[in-house]
Amino acid sequence: MSNHDNSPIFPDSYVGENSSEYDNSIWMERNQKKTAIMCLQYLYDEKLDRVGNAGKLNEKKYLIADLGCGTGFSSEILVDEGHRVIGVDILMDMLSKAKSKKKLLEKEKNLELILADINYLPLKHNSIDHIISISAYNFIIHGKSVLGDISKTVNNTAKYLKKILKPNGRVVIEFYPKNNKELDIFISSFNDNGFDGFMVKKDSNQKSGQTFLLLKKR
Ligand SMILES: C[S@@+](CC[C@H](N)C(=O)[O-])C[C@H]1O[C@@H](n2cnc3c(N)ncnc32)[C@H](O)[C@@H]1O
Numbered sequence: 482m483s484n485h486d487n488s489p490i491f492p493d494s495y496v497g498e499n500s501s502e503y504d505n506s507i508w509m510e511r512n513q514k515k516t517a518i519m520c521l522q523y524l525y526d527e528k529l530d531r532v533g534n535a536g537k538l539n540e541k542k543y544l545i546a547d548l549g550c551g552t553g554f555s556s557e558i559l560v561d562e563g564h565r566v567i568g569v570d571i572l573m574d575m576l577s578k579a580k581s582k583k584k585l586l587e588k589e590k591n592l593e594l595i596l597a598d599i600n601y602l603p604l605k606h607n608s609i610d611h612i613i614s615i616s617a618y619n620f621i622i623h624g625k626s627v628l629g630d631i632s633k634t635v636n637n638t639a640k641y642l643k644k645i646l647k648p649n650g651r652v653v654i655e656f657y658p659k660n661n662k663e664l665d666i667f668i669s670s671f672n673d674n675g676f677d678g679f680m681v682k683k684d685s686n687q688k689s690g691q692t693f694l695l696l697k698k699r
Pocket residue numbers: 491495513548549550551552553554555556569570571572575597598599600614615616617620621
């Protein structure tokens with residue numbers, strides 16, 4: 482199920498038969514895996530090295546939280562690349578499929594899956610090296626239409642992401658903000674709550690559509 486502009490509807494696009502359709506889609510698998518590789522490349526982006534508290538990120542293996550891990554396409558790539566991963570998703574229909582994929586992984590132990598809301602992460606302070614989120618972060622404001630509620634949610638979540646990250650932790654978010662106003666709200670939530678960074682879009686004139694936020698803990 483999707484909107485007239487083909488963007489998915491939360492949660493309908495990810496429950497029941499739609500979760501199976503999502504998981505069985507070769508296009509979706511290719512797309513999510515390709516984006517996961519791009520997110521890993523952005524994690525080590527040289528321009529990000531120079532932002533804020535400048536410093537290069539070593540290409541070693543990390544503990545990465547994959548927020549909104551869905552059926553596990555993105556988490557699988559991160560594990561295949563040698564990282565330890567905590568995949569978090571709010572929908573059991575999606576997470577159960579990730580659990581089935583986990584059993585097939587060579588490094589099964591390197592993937593932990595948690596049923597939780599990105600806005601209320603059950604993760605300890607100072608415990609995660611880096612965070613990646615693919616095609617999920619815009620859903621954290623689902624069901625909220627009052628600007629004050631939206632701002633409170635995005636600010637609280639950005640503050641908590643900062644707390645769970647270790648020093649020098651980085652965040653790469655690929656998401657689809659509806660319009661410029663929504664994009665600004667998300668960007669400010671990170672700028673105002675302890676992150677430095679910048680945005681990458683394929684087409685800088687494009688208002689909505691695929692957006693990457695490359696961030697590092699201040
Ligand atoms: C496009 S899908 C998942 C993409 C995922 N990267 C993959 O490889 O399959 C988006 C996911 O975000 C999850 N999601 C939406 N809102 C969430 C929230 N507040 N907390 C956790 N997960 C959420 C949905 O349940 C859905 O599985």
